[in-house]
Amino acid sequence: MLTGMQIAVIGGDARQLEIIRKLTELDAKISLIGFEQLDHAFTGAVKEKLEEVDFTNIDSIILPVTGANLEGQVETIFSNEKVILSEDILFKTPEHCIIYSGISNPYLNHIVKQSKRTLVQLFSRDDVAIYNSIPTVEGTIMMAIQHTDFTIHGSNITVLGLGRCGMSTARAFHALGAKVKVGARKSEHLARITEMGVTPFHLDDIEKAVAGTDILINTIPHLIVSAAVIAKLPSHTLIIDIASKPGGTDFRYAEKRGIKALLAPSLPGIVAPKTAGQILANVLSQLLQESYKNRKETEK
Amino acid sequence: MLTGMQIAVIGGDARQLEIIRKLTELDAKISLIGFEQLDHAFTGAVKEKLEEVDFTNIDSIILPVTGANLEGQVETIFSNEKVILSEDILFKTPEHCIIYSGISNPYLNHIVKQSKRTLVQLFSRDDVAIYNSIPTVEGTIMMAIQHTDFTIHGSNITVLGLGRCGMSTARAFHALGAKVKVGARKSEHLARITEMGVTPFHLDDIEKAVAGTDILINTIPHLIVSAAVIAKLPSHTLIIDIASKPGGTDFRYAEKRGIKALLAPSLPGIVAPKTAGQILANVLSQLLQESYKNRKETEK
């Protein structure tokens, strides 16, 4: 339980609602900033304006997955007001105050460093990335169905990378009856690919391996689907790049060769905002409970 | 091989192209009626107008999956001209001429009966229905992803029926990590559902079984998702009805209760026209080869 904890939830979209629901269930007291237009009421959560909040009492600040922009503005889907998270605000918080966001940027890094507070980037965590791979894969399946005129079942699918998303992608497409190949470099990844019942290849051999691919799914966040690779693809191949922006595909060359290549947006918040919110809510509530427990023990 | 066979392909959409491709590969001679606007040329296939064709030589007529409408008009996506399949045309064909379509209707039944020809409805065949269940399931997955805010993985999915589509649906959603229940009546179906690793229930108990369902997928072509069943569903449930029109759902009551219920259109031609065409092409080419062989043997 989080009884007695004071949390400021600043901005965000539908995913934040799952977080608020979970934290109020755990009996935290919550200040909602940037939620004027939210219809739903949560017991224990109070809508406030940024300037009304007494940050000297705030134990944690929860930002949207996007954090803040380079001017410090926080995205607020449920409000028309501009909300800026400033260095001053962080200075007001108690020393133990932890800030949570999905990702960070130089602005956020800077104000956190200046104010000597802790920032937790949830999307850098392995557990969050693996949980998020589930809606990401479902979004990828949806794109594969929408953008081809053949079934996933029976088609040749090449997945690049066996990381947090690659493993989930390989498993799901295999389960749907596709003939799946996965490219990796680490010998233990090649072993795991084999054990999963799909076909491994070393990324050094990618140009040879992609021949005959119907759908190429990239999860590696640097240029791997190069012009040389694209040149080896059949013209009907669909490339879906789900690596973080800007992906790992030479999109310009793909277009030149007339090969459809899609850079997937961040899929969890789009295809399954409720699940995506629950993922964050679960991990956050666990982290908050741990930090709360640690602080109490330290205070003794 | 179909060397020496004369086939008239009358109308149709992209699926017909796969059929034409396959039959020309097998060396059949093909008259294409209603394809003026088709860019692609197939060796062995000649575009003709209906009145130009000498039907006394035609061994088989291939209609679109929709057959003809009640006035005898055949759907022609690649032509602006109106093409009518009349009784007269069938009378001109040799006695052994077989007509193939996806489905039939009273008009088509009538002219076939009058002319004493044979009509094969491909969509009534078990093999075609099972092959088509693959793109149907992928279309259902796409709809499930698009119309919910949660992932298929981890959600409660109830499938009604373990027929040709039901089994494929159950397998695919189970493979994607959903908790799947399947309702059936036959004791051997309940046994098979168990063996598949999903949870069986008897359709007599449907009202009890649907409690907690996140997505309800119906494959049974008569009213089964009745008002009494819908009344037991959580308000967030999505109903996808993939049974043949008009489905098995009380859509009016679902709307009244604010539950989203979708009658899926014929999905194979929409989500995977190329695969759907290949399915028909494969089955057709096999049927044509068999009938050709039988006729030759009879003639000896």
Added chain:
Amino acid sequence: MLTGMQIAVIGGDARQLEIIRKLTELDAKISLIGFEQLDHAFTGAVKEKLEEVDFTNIDSIILPVTGANLEGQVETIFSNEKVILSEDILFKTPEHCIIYSGISNPYLNHIVKQSKRTLVQLFSRDDVAIYNSIPTVEGTIMMAIQHTDFTIHGSNITVLGLGRCGMSTARAFHALGAKVKVGARKSEHLARITEMGVTPFHLDDIEKAVAGTDILINTIPHLIVSAAVIAKLPSHTLIIDIASKPGGTDFRYAEKRGIKALLAPSLPGIVAPKTAGQILANVLSQLLQESYKNRKETEK
């Protein structure tokens, strides 16, 4: 519930205990014949000698899965006494009395016919056969592991038949990472094999299809793994024949060619007697409840 029903359980092995447990739970009154050495006591079940039982009150007789031998003797694992089921006994029972066994033989058929009673052969039922396919498949997996020096994962496995056992076998070996081919004749079976994600072939092409097979599993109960087929197998192939006796393999030729061929015994009672008993107990209790309900309704 079976309150008021009188059932005689005559002989059998560990599987019968699950039946007795289930039926006593449903409040039936049970006479146990041939269970003197059974330690366990079940409330509502009484050990009796055959001659002590008043068969005029018996609503159902439950025999072991083997029924009786050609002299009428019933297998009794838990007794040293010889128990003979005679025509006379059946004549004493009320007209509505139903006899249940796994399989039958001329003796059993004869006395049932003479006495005008009904015999239900549980093993002929599709549901029982499908439920039993589960332990059968696990037994087959065990044999495959024991009798080869390679893993199932990654090996080439050919399954003959997509019936009640064939489908379960194909699914399980595919799930363990084998490359599975399934041979069948019916076009809808070939379609279903494709949908399951394994490779179909027509049994007409079996001689070509078996090339390269590491393990050949037959489920077809007539000679299909003929000398001509065996001649095409690699010498290291293991044949496991799980079709009912005498199987569908030319065992003599296999031995001559030095190919290991095993006729699997009835596996459920061997590898999982408890599960095998529960399968029978579940189906029996359902059948008994139905017949009891029907009889009561008739009596009104």
Added chain:
Amino acid sequence: MLTGMQIAVIGGDARQLEIIRKLTELDAKISLIGFEQLDHAFTGAVKEKLEEVDFTNIDSIILPVTGANLEGQVETIFSNEKVILSEDILFKTPEHCIIYSGISNPYLNHIVKQSKRTLVQLFSRDDVAIYNSIPTVEGTIMMAIQHTDFTIHGSNITVLGLGRCGMSTARAFHALGAKVKVGARKSEHLARITEMGVTPFHLDDIEKAVAGTDILINTIPHLIVSAAVIAKLPSHTLIIDIASKPGGTDFRYAEKRGIKALLAPSLPGIVAPKTAGQILANVLSQLLQESYKNRKETEK
């Protein structure tokens, strides 16, 4: 290719034959020590006695998976002679000579250190451990079938650990239709378990989680299945411990409580020696080729 490379294969069992086959295919020259009784001949491999070998020319020494015993004796299944690998032998080899074994021990470590040679323990490698998890899992399945009277399908199976073996175990038992729970500590492991479609629990909660377990499979190589855990198991539970010796189970307490607990031997060499040999052969040939290439490049 390994043309020009001189390799000494000293002792070992059937697995070594796959290694010899593979290396001779790659054109290495091989001295076979401890293979007098081997019938099969390999082109490029010569049977020699230990004292006949000119170790100054040997680029690599391949020991059995067991390495050597504490007196330096190497296991030789295909020979009755005692073969001792001494420090002296290693001193004679060129500096670049690499010794390969499955595992090591103080004796082997000592002579390698003294002679300043390199020892590669193949079983410590992640890739080998993952490949070996495949036959290990099949052996575990075999044990589970042999030592229970119920089917894996439908039973409650708890796996401890999501390491190299744990993941493979969880996947396979889930695929066979069991209800699988996996216990782990790392948050990313709990996430991956969820994504795999099985049920995660934190090992801190193991005592609560094991209630109702039919088969408990341990992969964690320290005492985790403690008396406190065993006390919570149903009396029919089967414990299979596949962690390296001495396993992680309090076997003494299990016996006291009458719970069957099996410490699995090293399964790959037992259930699938050919596959186990191929795994080693593949990894070895890759390592040898890399070291050979590196050495040649250094020499330039």
